[in-house]
Amino acid sequence: MQEFYALIEAGGTKFNCAIADKQRNILVEKRFDTTTPVDTISAVIAFFKQQQQAGYNFRKLGLACFGPLDLNPASLSFGSITSTPKPHWSNVDIKQQLEKGLHCAVFIDTDVNAAALAEFKWGASQNTSVNIYVTVGTGVGGGVVINGQTLKGLVHPELGHMLISGVPEIKGVCPFHGNCVEGLAAGRSMAAIWQQSADSMKEDHPAWDIEAKVLGNFCHNLMVSFSPQSIVLGGGVMSKKGLLEKTIEYAEQSLKNYIVFPYNQGLKQIITAPGLGSRSGVFGALALILD
Amino acid sequence: MQEFYALIEAGGTKFNCAIADKQRNILVEKRFDTTTPVDTISAVIAFFKQQQQAGYNFRKLGLACFGPLDLNPASLSFGSITSTPKPHWSNVDIKQQLEKGLHCAVFIDTDVNAAALAEFKWGASQNTSVNIYVTVGTGVGGGVVINGQTLKGLVHPELGHMLISGVPEIKGVCPFHGNCVEGLAAGRSMAAIWQQSADSMKEDHPAWDIEAKVLGNFCHNLMVSFSPQSIVLGGGVMSKKGLLEKTIEYAEQSLKNYIVFPYNQGLKQIITAPGLGSRSGVFGALALILD
Numbered sequence: 060m061q062e063f064y065a066l067i068e069a070g071g072t073k074f075n076c077a078i079a080d081k082q083r084n085i086l087v088e089k090r091f092d093t094t095t096p097v098d099t100i101s102a103v104i105a106f107f108k109q110q111q112q113a114g115y116n117f118r119k120l121g122l123a124c125f126g127p128l129d130l131n132p133a134s135l136s137f138g139s140i141t142s143t144p145k146p147h148w149s150n151v152d153i154k155q156q157l158e159k160g161l162h163c164a165v166f167i168d169t170d171v172n173a174a175a176l177a178e179f180k181w182g183a184s185q186n187t188s189v190n191i192y193v194t195v196g197t198g199v200g201g202g203v204v205i206n207g208q209t210l211k212g213l214v215h216p217e218l219g220h221m222l223i224s225g226v227p228e229i230k231g232v233c234p235f236h237g238n239c240v241e242g243l244a245a246g247r248s249m250a251a252i253w254q255q256s257a258d259s260m261k262e263d264h265p266a267w268d269i270e271a272k273v274l275g276n277f278c279h280n281l282m283v284s285f286s287p288q289s290i291v292l293g294g295g296v297m298s299k300k301g302l303l304e305k306t307i308e309y310a311e312q313s314l315k316n317y318i319v320f321p322y323n324q325g326l327k328q329i330i331t332a333p334g335l336g337s338r339s340g341v342f343g344a345l346a347l348i349l350d
Numbered sequence: 351m352q353e354f355y356a357l358i359e360a361g362g363t364k365f366n367c368a369i370a371d372k373q374r375n376i377l378v379e380k381r382f383d384t385t386t387p388v389d390t391i392s393a394v395i396a397f398f399k400q401q402q403q404a405g406y407n408f409r410k411l412g413l414a415c416f417g418p419l420d421l422n423p424a425s426l427s428f429g430s431i432t433s434t435p436k437p438h439w440s441n442v443d444i445k446q447q448l449e450k451g452l453h454c455a456v457f458i459d460t461d462v463n464a465a466a467l468a469e470f471k472w473g474a475s476q477n478t479s480v481n482i483y484v485t486v487g488t489g490v491g492g493g494v495v496i497n498g499q500t501l502k503g504l505v506h507p508e509l510g511h512m513l514i515s516g517v518p519e520i521k522g523v524c525p526f527h528g529n530c531v532e533g534l535a536a537g538r539s540m541a542a543i544w545q546q547s548a549d550s551m552k553e554d555h556p557a558w559d560i561e562a563k564v565l566g567n568f569c570h571n572l573m574v575s576f577s578p579q580s581i582v583l584g585g586g587v588m589s590k591k592g593l594l595e596k597t598i599e600y601a602e603q604s605l606k607n608y609i610v611f612p613y614n615q616g617l618k619q620i621i622t623a624p625g626l627g628s629r630s631g632v633f634g635a636l637a638l639i640l641d
Contacts, residue, residue: 134612213480214612215577216575217609220574276513284576286505320504321505
């Protein structure tokens with residue numbers, strides 16, 4: 060009998076829900092607005108129950124979820140969203156609610172850890188021992204995979220809140236940290252800093268050069284911290300033409316050949332767009348199940 | 351028959367050589383100046399040959415070495431120091447020279463990765479899934495252990511070269527990166543910035559408050575990157591009275607309760623002095639063998 064999997068990419072704006080098979084074919088897909096936990100989780104459960112009735116029997120659900128999450132299996136609140144600035148969503152035991160509502164096993168990790176795992180398995184980060192996935196969208200987040208496992212320590216990486224230096228042209232707007240990469244480079248922050256949506260800024264707007272500098276300095280710090288063989292930069296903001304290339308240039312300028320790359324590699328081979336396009340997140344949910 | 355181990359903590363100033371047993375008893379110990387590779391490595395080999403003749407038969411040597419190193423077992427230059435600013439020491443195949451000279455197996459990693467492993471096994475970082483060891487001495491370096499294994503990716507961590515923000519009072523002196531943590535906070539950098547040796551600056555010298563701020567911001571970035579359960583701060587500069595406590599305060603101020611600590615932990619439980627005192631390095635060499 061063919062096996063099916065339930066997948067959720069749970070973001071702060073949308074819950075992207077899907078049914079897939081082992082070969083990564085997406086058979087059904089639907090998006091729900093992220094409103095309140097009661098409304099959104101109920102809608103998601105109803106959707107997956109319909110799929111079960113339609114014959115997509117699944118016993119496993121992959122949940123790539125916005126954080127911060129409690130990922131400690133020994134903790135009483137394992138699988139909960141902990142303390143998030145997002146209204147209504149703090150202390151929501153999302154894993155448990157889905158397990159009870161759908162009578163299936165739920166495999167949870169952060170959306171970005173899951174995306175990093177998907178890029179490692181099937182995307183731009185294959186055959187690496189250390190890889191990083193960063194999304195630069197409304198916010199900035201990052202996940203890390205080391206020797207094929209997502210990084211979980213005290214909590215999980217919060218790469219968006221790394222402090223960034225050497226960009227005096229703008230003032231970051233993160234309510235916690237000011238000049239962290241999220242406060243400087245997220246779509247939401249760009250809009251606040253320049254009083255104009257990132258989408259509407261043309262390629263020659265000075266914001267983009269500064270954006271590349273921030274992300275270049277961020278990549279510098281990722282390189283000297285994790286020594287990754289792959290950094291994937293995804294998310295809506297990164298789709299701006301020329302931004303990836305300029306980010307790589309700034310990272311090279313900043314590192315100043317301090318790191319000697321084996322095999323004549325360079326940052327161009329390391330810092331790339333996602334191999335899975337916009338699918339890193341939903342395939343991430345599948346990667347959590349198949350792992 | 352009792353087994354003995356040869357240990358080298360190879361630093362830029364001294365090679366600390368020792369014979370130990372499995373119980374971490376240091377039976378013989380001698381330091382050699384780091385001069386040229388020919389002179390230093392010959393002296394080290396002669397020392398260990400004497401120990402063999404004295405009855406300390408060892409078949410394994412742990413080498414905790416200054417870097418950057420080639421740690422890729424598949425590489426032709428595996429076990430070499432690669433491109434270091436230290437005169438004479440670039441492209442020195444130190445692992446191979448010791449293996450040939452002493453007819454034993456050599457287990458190599460960076461000095462700081464090895465120290466992190468020793469703190470994980472026997473020191474302040476026991477029972478963690480992610481721990482970091484940082485030395486703030488003449489230079490600044492850092493090693494990382496994840497799930498009991500030292501972190502090796504493209505190369506290895508170079509934590510001393512992380513860019514640091516939010517400290518406009520001083521200008522960093524790293525020839526590569528200016529304001530990286532080594533350029534701002536290493537003993538050598540403090541001496542260059544304040545025109546006075548770090549040792550000679552009294553506790554109320556303004557340099558120490560700024561030093562703590564730099565290290566606090568560095569710890570912020572380590573927390574959001576690796577989410578470690580333990581950061582050990584070692585090295586000569588850290589022995590300054592009050593510096594560790596002030597560093598923790600600045601890290602707390604900088605993180606602004608963004609990270610929710612499980613079990614009511616706080617940074618005071620995470621950021622600590624070495625559990626192994628000044629022995630993290632030489633025990634690190636032993637940890638590499640026993641691993």
